[in-house]
Amino acid sequence: MPDIFSHFNYVVVIVLMMTGLYTVFASRNLIKKLAGLSVFQTSVFLLYITIGKVTGGQPPILIKDKSYGVDDEGQALLDGVVQVAAGKDSYIIGGPGTDILYSNPLPHVLILTAIVVGVATLSIGLALTVRIREVYETIEEDEIEAADFVYNLEGTAD
Amino acid sequence: MSDPQNTSDNPLGRDPHVLLRVISKFLIPLIALFAFYVQFHGDYGPGGGFQAGVILAASVILYALVFGLAEAKRAFPPRLIRYGMTLGVLLYGGTGVVNFILGGEFLNYSTLASDAATGQHYGILAIELGVLTTVTTVMIAIFYAFGSRQPETSDEDW
Amino acid sequence: MSLIFAAAADVPFVPPLILIDIFLLSILVVVAVAIVRMRSLFGVVMLQGVYSLVSAAWFVTLDAVDVAFTEAAVGAGVSTVLMLSAMLLADRKSTPVPMRRQFGALAVVVLAGAAMLYAVGDMPAFGDVNSPANAYVGMDFMAKTAEEIKIPNVVTAVLGSYRGYDTFGEVVVIFSAGLGVLLLLGLNGNSGGWVARPNGQMLNDHSAPSAALSDSNVAEDPQAEDAQ
Known part of the structure; x- marks a missing residue:
């Protein structure tokens, strides 16, 4: 395979990230800003998960030693060496140079927590938006600033 | 199809959402059951407290969307939310404190049973239960908070 | 089975994976651009849900099954419902922003994107087993889980046990977020004065x-x- 694809994912993910960031910066509507923030966030997740992928790997759920590698008649299904953890009730750990590869579980754990925290912060933002709408009757930033100017909330006019 | 007596308030002469109601009545218990499968199978396959909590909350949210918020509040009273949110965090923290008392470090579950691996197993089950309780109730709370503020929407609103 | 593994060992890239990659990533780009251009907030919110769902599909191809599960349930499910219900309380349309006010944002985004693209060359190649990110601590968790915790799902083991403090903090964050929403809006929608x-x-x-x-x-x- 040509080498172009080795960094293809990163380039696209950066484009997606910047699209989300642009929505946050450029739009003046608070709900649309939050949607852009959510896109930005999801793109960061994509970046992390891409790093943890291992070519030819499988999900990081350990395979039991007993039920894998041989079929019911005891015939080996795999060629080559399989590394096995010591002790009873063992799992196949695998690794470079063996037939079994797992993808890196650490980015998955980090992003799993980030997703749920993301929805928590999103809900706080939405609640604030709803309250802003109730007080200002608009969620457009320009109109909110105009209303603030009428009441001199920034304290610059005097 | 149309009932001549009822045409004044409803052109179809009956509840227009009857199909939706019947199907969701069949689906909601299955969704809740699936949430518990995800929760307790999380050690062996993909899943865990966060996913299960969100799915369990989704079953309540679906109930509220189809049958109305008042019905949902009768099925899952808002009173439970205050207890659930706190109880989940306390269960998680309490597991750590129990480890303390049993002579280990905070959140070192090895002390929970004579065998370290079994202790880890119990500990993970306990904290996942705490995560499930908090995530479910917080998601339902956020939905109740937004939904209760809603002015009644009609079908023509969209 | 053995055929798949043998192919994976010989060739550095599995072509079908690259094809799925390109397919899903181009959907994501199209959806993201549509979000920028769309003015109907209903459309924006639904497209944001679509974006989450497609990225969940992509996570599956990258072996992150737990993350895909969470993203599908949280990103595409709950957060779409929350954004819809907040949108009902707010507005249905966003007013267009004049072009001259977008240049600042565009300049910042292009600059930041160019800086990140410049750094891409230093990133490990996609799927590299021996990259620093994949070589040390992540794989150590794998071996330790098989010895110490003995549950097959490594993600659950790391989440619950090795990084238990982190997860505890996260549960507290969710608790605080729920508390914040209840303080702002009220459980029965009656907070306000x-x-x-x-x-x-x-x-x-x-x-x-x-x-x-x-x-x-x-x-x-x-x-x-x-x-x-």
């Missing part, structure tokens, strides 16, 4: 800036009081 004193001026919901924008406020207020 507020008073603020900016620059010595007394403001409350009767003398809010919105009173200057619309006159209907005064007429609605008695009913609002009754509802609470």
